[in-house]
Amino acid sequence: MKKIKDQLNKIKKENRLGVMTHIVVGYPSLEENKKMIQLMAETGVDFIELQIPFSDPMADGPMIMKANKESLDQGTKVRDAFMLMREMSQKIEIPLLFMGYFNTVLNYGTEKFCHDASQAGCSGLIFPDIPLEEEKEENFIKHTNEFGMNSIRVLSPASTTERIKKNSEVASGFVYFVGRKGTTGAKKSLDSLLEKNIERLKKHIKIPVAVGFGISNATHVRSLVGKADVVVVGSALLEAYELGGMKKVGNILESIVDATR
Amino acid sequence: MKNIFIKNKYNADSHGHFEEYGGRYVPEMLIPALEEVERGYNEIKNDPVFMEELMDLFHNYSGRPTPLYFAKNLSDYLGGAKIFLKQEGLNHTGAHKINNCLGQALLAKKMGKKRLIAETGAGQHGVATATVAAKLKMKCKVYMGKVDYDRQRPNVFWMEQLGAEVVPVEHGTQRLKDAVTATLQDWIENVDDTFYLLGSALGPHPYPSMVRDFQTIIGLEVQKQLKEVYEIDRPDFIVACVGGGSNAIGIFNPYLEDEKVGLIGVEAGGKGVGKIGNHAARLQKDPKIGVVEGYKSYFLQDSDGQLQNTHSISAGLDYAGIGPEHALLWKKGRVKYQYAADKEVIAAFKLLAKKEGIIAALESSHAVAHAIDLAKKLDRNKNIVVNLSGRGDKDIFIIAKVLGDEKWKKFLKEESL
Numbered sequence: 001m002k003k004i005k006d007q008l009n010k011i012k013k014e015n016r017l018g019v020m021t022h023i024v025v026g027y028p029s030l031e032e033n034k035k036m037i038q039l040m041a042e043t044g045v046d047f048i049e050l051q052i053p054f055s056d057p058m059a060d061g062p063m064i065m066k067a068n069k070e071s072l073d074q075g076t077k078v079r080d081a082f083m084l085m086r087e088m089s090q091k092i093e094i095p096l097l098f099m100g101y102f103n104t105v106l107n108y109g110t111e112k113f114c115h116d117a118s119q120a121g122c123s124g125l126i127f128p129d130i131p132l133e134e135e136k137e138e139n140f141i142k143h144t145n146e147f148g149m150n151s152i153r154v155l156s157p158a159s160t161t162e163r164i165k166k167n168s169e170v171a172s173g174f175v176y177f178v179g180r181k182g183t184t185g186a187k188k189s190l191d192s193l194l195e196k197n198i199e200r201l202k203k204h205i206k207i208p209v210a211v212g213f214g215i216s217n218a219t220h221v222r223s224l225v226g227k228a229d230v231v232v233v234g235s236a237l238l239e240a241y242e243l244g245g246m247k248k249v250g251n252i253l254e255s256i257v258d259a260t261r
Numbered sequence: 262m263k264n265i266f267i268k269n270k271y272n273a274d275s276h277g278h279f280e281e282y283g284g285r286y287v288p289e290m291l292i293p294a295l296e297e298v299e300r301g302y303n304e305i306k307n308d309p310v311f312m313e314e315l316m317d318l319f320h321n322y323s324g325r326p327t328p329l330y331f332a333k334n335l336s337d338y339l340g341g342a343k344i345f346l347k348q349e350g351l352n353h354t355g356a357h358k359i360n361n362c363l364g365q366a367l368l369a370k371k372m373g374k375k376r377l378i379a380e381t382g383a384g385q386h387g388v389a390t391a392t393v394a395a396k397l398k399m400k401c402k403v404y405m406g407k408v409d410y411d412r413q414r415p416n417v418f419w420m421e422q423l424g425a426e427v428v429p430v431e432h433g434t435q436r437l438k439d440a441v442t443a444t445l446q447d448w449i450e451n452v453d454d455t456f457y458l459l460g461s462a463l464g465p466h467p468y469p470s471m472v473r474d475f476q477t478i479i480g481l482e483v484q485k486q487l488k489e490v491y492e493i494d495r496p497d498f499i500v501a502c503v504g505g506g507s508n509a510i511g512i513f514n515p516y517l518e519d520e521k522v523g524l525i526g527v528e529a530g531g532k533g534v535g536k537i538g539n540h541a542a543r544l545q546k547d548p549k550i551g552v553v554e555g556y557k558s559y560f561l562q563d564s565d566g567q568l569q570n571t572h573s574i575s576a577g578l579d580y581a582g583i584g585p586e587h588a589l590l591w592k593k594g595r596v597k598y599q600y601a602a603d604k605e606v607i608a609a610f611k612l613l614a615k616k617e618g619i620i621a622a623l624e625s626s627h628a629v630a631h632a633i634d635l636a637k638k639l640d641r642n643k644n645i646v647v648n649l650s651g652r653g654d655k656d657i658f659i660i661a662k663v664l665g666d667e668k669w670k671k672f673l674k675e676e677s678l
Contacts, residue, residue, distance in 0.1 A: 055567040107566030156290035
């Protein structure tokens with residue numbers, strides 16, 4: 001749990017925005033995943049989500065859906081995600097998180113999943129399809145905390161004040177704020193209400209706020225300086241990879257990291 | 262007026278949990294939309310005006326009550342129990358689907374929504390949604406997996422004629438489950454003016470309960486018709502096919518606490534239940550619990566929890582999940598779940614057509630197949646009600662192909678010139 005907190009403190013001290021990036025385990029391959037994680041860490045990224053591919057990724061847009069499917073078609077297993085986590089968490093300093101869908105956790109066994117993830121060096125869990133209402137049944141947040149990881153709650157512009165408050169009671173590390181209504185995916189411009197929405201959220205959320213969904217370039221990032229605490233860049237990097245491989249990913253990452261300062 | 266909102270011991274709790282099944286496993290951004298639907302649903306339960314309007318649509322638009330028909334020729338031929346057919350295929354648009362569509366669309370209208378969106382597999386639910394959208398002057402967009410979109414051209418054509426926009430979904434397996442995902446994603450983006458008209462008794466709370474309630478009209482009519490037309494207090498068995506499970510839960514619901522009535526759901530056995538991918542029978546061999554598409558139930562999935570492909574001759578049963586109330590009824594043993602293989606289904610389809618002059622949908626023919634087996638084992642004084650959930654006109658391409666009809670092939674060739 002300390003790792004995410006330490007990184008957040010570092011970001012604060014350096015008076016800049018933090019950056020979280022995202023990869024889909026097994027896409028395009030586990031070997032490329034490793035290179036990309038290494039590259040992200042070296043470029044100055046603060047957190048990396050490793051998404052465990054799932055057959056029905058309901059909150060993801062076309063790019064990440066495609067990556068999920070292709071990864072599964074190539075035979076990626078949940079144990080590959082754990083192996084990748086174990087290997088990379090030893091190689092790099094920054095916190096790594098698992099992102100995915102709850103069926104993966106349930107199928108693995110919720111307590112065992114949290115235990116093994118923590119053992120593998122995972123610092124936090126982002127599973128958007130397990131809302132607070134189901135916590136009583138599933139004990140997901142409980143086990144996440146029990147094994148020393150942060151439970152990253154995902155909130156959206158549609159969240160009512162009541163729900164923001166409820167989530168703030170159990171959130172730890174940072175809160176992941178979905179900047180727009182819709183699914184993941186790089187967009188040309190950010191939601192016009194984004195700033196107001198972040199302000200509304202910050203009234204009730206006392207831990208740092210990461211903003212994602214639709215962030216694709218340095219201009220987007222710059223516009224969030226002083227408003228959000230962390231920016232999340234996902235689909236845009238996958239798109240960059242498709243267009244120009246690791247080199248293009250590196251270029252975009254550098255411009256994004258530059259824009260945070 | 263009939264009360265379709267029945268309370269019994271199998272009902273979900275206030276969070277939509279049918280004991281361990283059901284619930285609302287969705288991203289935060291969908292919760293407010295679902296809460297809004299839930300509030301609307303709770304309000305109409307006590308709204309006599311809503312009920313009056315719905316019953317009027319059922320009666321004058323859809324043609325309810327549908328007949329409960331004693332299949333004497335078939336029963337005589339089999340020499341066992343008497344078989345009664347609940348003729349849901351005689352509804353407007355040809356299946357029970359319209360019951361739910363009318364209910365939800367009317368609710369959407371009351372909630373001030375202007376736009377209906379829906380997922381569809383073979384296109385039956387899409388056609389029914391497009392139909393009620395036209396009737397209630399609402400915009401309509403239907404998502405359909407690309408594979409289904411390509412092979413179900415007639416239904417796509419009708420939906421378009423009814424004024425709906427049909428979108429082929431190109432992600433994932435390009436089937437029903439991917440259409441569900443696409444519809445949810447549309448909803449997330451357009452929640453302010455849009456209502457998701459979900460087609461079966463599944464998905465996140467309140468859909469499983471709400472869809473069941475709108476389909477309960479089937480069971481209520483059966484109760485009344487058995488008494489008034491045939492002077493039968495209760496049937497010995499009710500048989501219905503189960504994909505997501507909406508026609509089955511609708512006919513079972515009024516009988517759930519009457520333990521003297523045997524309830525049987527029939528799943529799609531496809532090419533055989535031995536191998537995953539060949540069937541859509543979720544409750545036959547070591548059912549596996551999962552959380553997909555917003556609810557907890559049994560799903561056909563692999564050891565990693567990835568949803569698996571399914572197969573059935575009937576598109577409407579070709580689905581990897583089953584409604585959460587069915588999961589509970591299975592666990593409690595209140596409903597027995599059997600299966601019928603593609604071959605038995607075709608044989609049942611042919612027999613019913615020849616004996617009674619009724620062309621049943623392939624989905625419903627699963628129930629007929631099981632009822633044929635069951636009737637043979639029972640005495641004449643026993644009564645079986647089969648939910649004939651839809652008529653088979655839509656299946657002409659599949660059935661003609663399976664039967665290898667040469668003249669049909671020639672006809673298709675000539676038409677394509």
